[in-house]
Amino acid sequence: xxxxxxxxxxxxxxxxxxxxxxxxxxxxxxxxxxxxxxxxxxxxxxxxxxxxxxxxxxxxxxxxxxxxxxxxxxxxxxxxxxxxxxxxxxxxxxxxxxxxxxxxxxxxxxxxxxxxxxxxxxxxxxxxxxxxxxxxxxxxxxxxxxxxxxxxxxxxxxxxxxxxxxxxxxxxxxxxxxxxxxxxxxxxxxxxxxxxxxxxxxxxxxxxxxxxxxxxxxxxxxxxxxxxxxxxxxxxxxxxxxxxxxxxxxxxxxxxxxxxxxxxxxxxxxxxxxxxxxxxxxxxxxxxxxxxxxxxxxxxxxxxxxxxxxxxxxxxxxxxxxxxxxxxxxxxxxxxxxxxxxxxxxxx
Numbered sequence: 001x002x003x004x005x006x007x008x009x010x011x012x013x014x015x016x017x018x019x020x021x022x023x024x025x026x027x028x029x030x031x032x033x034x035x036x037x038x039x040x041x042x043x044x045x046x047x048x049x050x051x052x053x054x055x056x057x058x059x060x061x062x063x064x065x066x067x068x069x070x071x072x073x074x075x076x077x078x079x080x081x082x083x084x085x086x087x088x089x090x091x092x093x094x095x096x097x098x099x100x101x102x103x104x105x106x107x108x109x110x111x112x113x114x115x116x117x118x119x120x121x122x123x124x125x126x127x128x129x130x131x132x133x134x135x136x137x138x139x140x141x142x143x144x145x146x147x148x149x150x151x152x153x154x155x156x157x158x159x160x161x162x163x164x165x166x167x168x169x170x171x172x173x174x175x176x177x178x179x180x181x182x183x184x185x186x187x188x189x190x191x192x193x194x195x196x197x198x199x200x201x202x203x204x205x206x207x208x209x210x211x212x213x214x215x216x217x218x219x220x221x222x223x224x225x226x227x228x229x230x231x232x233x234x235x236x237x238x239x240x241x242x243x244x245x246x247x248x249x250x251x252x253x254x255x256x257x258x259x260x261x262x263x264x265x266x267x268x269x270x271x272x273x274x275x276x277x278x279x280x281x282x283x284x285x286x287x288x289x290x291x292x293x294x295x296x297x298x299x300x301x302x303x304x305x306x307x308x309x310x311x312x313x314x315x316x317x318x319x320x321x322x323x324x325x326x327x328x329x330x331x332x333x334x335x336x337x338x339x340x341x342x343x344x345x346x347x348x
Contacts, residue, residue, distance in 0.1 A: 001025060005346055006131030007320055008058040009048035015324040016048065016130070019058060023135050024124060031079050031141045032071040033087065038129035039064030039155040039313070040339040042185065042246050043269075045327050047116050051271055056116055062129025062341075063089040063114040066144060066154040076138045084150060086142040086303070087134060088157035089113060089293050092120050105295045130320065132346055142300055145307025152312035155185065155338040156303060158293065159313060163190035163242065164302040165294035166265045167197060170240050174198040179234075179241040180219075181254065183210045185330075186244035186267060188314055188337040191217045193302075196309040202238070204230070204254075213336065217314075225249075231256060236284075242291075244268045255280040255288065263287040313338045319345035 001022040008019035026032050044061035046052055065087040069079050079085065094100065094110025101108055112120060115128030128134075144153050163186060172178050176199045180190040183205040194201045195218025202221040203214040211222040223230045234257050241254055246268040255264055255276075266289070276288060294302065306312065314337045318326055326339045 002133070002135075004127070004131050004133055006060045006127070007323055008060045008127075008130075009055075010058045012048065012050035012055060012057075016061075019060060021058075021060065021127060023127075023133065024119065026071065026073055026135050028073040028075040029138050030073045030135050031069055031076060031085070031138050033065070033067040033085055033134050033136065033141070034070045035065055035067040035129055035131060035133055035343045037066045037151045037154040037317075038062040038341045038343060039158065039315075040323070040326055040330060040341065041155075041158050042330060043158070045330060046269070046271075054116070056125065059116050060127035060130050061115055062131070063087070064154045064157045064159070064340075065114070065129035065134065066150040066157070067134075070133065073138070078138055079141060079143075084144045084146065086144050086153065086157045087114060087129065087136050087140065088142065088161060088299055091126060091136045091140045102297055103295055106293050130323065130341060132343060140296055142296070142303055144303060147310065148307055148312055151317055151340050151342070152315050153303075153306075154340050155189070155313035155315065156306055157299070159186050159189045159338060160193070160306060160311075161294040161299045161302050162186055162267050162291070163244075164193050164305065165298055166242055166267060166291040167194050167199070167240075168298070169291065170263055170265065172197050172199040172240060176200065176239045177202070177237060177259075179204050179238045179257065180244065181225075181241060181249075182244035182268065183214055183337075184244060184333060185313070185335070185338040188213070188217055190242055190244065191219050192311050193305070195219070196305070196311060202234075204241075210336070213314075238262055240265070242267060246270060248272060248274055251288065252277050252280040255286055258284065258286045260284045261286070263289055266290045267292075313340075315340045317342050319348065321345060321348065
């Protein structure tokens with residue numbers, strides 16, 4: 001067992017603190033990664049504060065991981081020492097299930113999450129990227145294009161794929177009018193990726209405070225949802241709406257902005273249930289759907305797409321000692337647009 005250093009939550013009501021733990025010994029099909037940067041996802045906050053009711057403490061969060069390969073097992077063929085790699089939201093999955101589907105593995109049974117989960121042995125807890133290294137099966141390691149900076153690439157491993165997957169699945173592209181609800185860590189990636197796909201992107205945000213950023217990143221229009229006139233003006237406008245909001249909003253009002261046969265896709269996860277009226281869907285044959293990250297195959301496709309189009313996250317880099325303050329700032333939407341932890345600061 002190798003000793004790892006990181007930051008962990010030991011209780012839902014306490015701040016993250018320095019934490020030393022054991023990583024499993026690498027197997028022949030494993031890759032050992034020196035973590036250089038780890039993004040902060042809102043899911044990290046939900047999990048360590050047990051807002052989803054499934055926290056198993058202690059938890060080292062972090063599933064937006066970028067680093068350098070430091071060792072490979074004897075059977076590894078895709079990676080070598082020195083490669084630039086990433087790890088996203090899961091590090092293993094069931095390979096023997098009758099329902100196994102590598103194109104949709106994130107929805108299949110047996111998914112092993114990067115943290116707050118249990119390894120394939122059924123007993124060893126997984127711990128995430130707020131740490132100095134990680135051991136991951138070769139098939140769950142991603143290649144980061146050489147032209148993309150590691151720090152700003154880290155959020156692609158969750159925020160990037162979370163938006164790329166529905167944009168790709170619902171065929172965003174030329175001639176499609178797409179609205180992104182929310183201009184935060186997820187939403188700004190939707191603007192960048194959707195625009196690169198050729199779609200006509202509109203941002204729907206609570207206020208116009210980030211309008212200049214939205215237009216600069218690729219949106220053609222930007223509207224404040226706090227203005228009731230927005231919902232009148234844009235009624236029946238969009239082919240696709242992707243909702244990144246992690247708080248309760250009136251989904252019925254947004255469904256009214258769809259064209260006939262339009263789809264609204266939920267990627268943000270509010271804590272409480274939101275009611276939807278049948279007549280928000282029936283007239284217009286509209287759809288309300290959900291989407292969760294992406295498969296390993298699709299995540300690599302996303303990284304390659306971002307490499308081709310020079311797309312990375314807009315980030316603010318912090319030392320790990322500032323992680324608790326960063327959490328509070330995330331909750332206040334006080335970041336443009338993703339915090340990334342410089343793991344070198346662990347040595348400070």
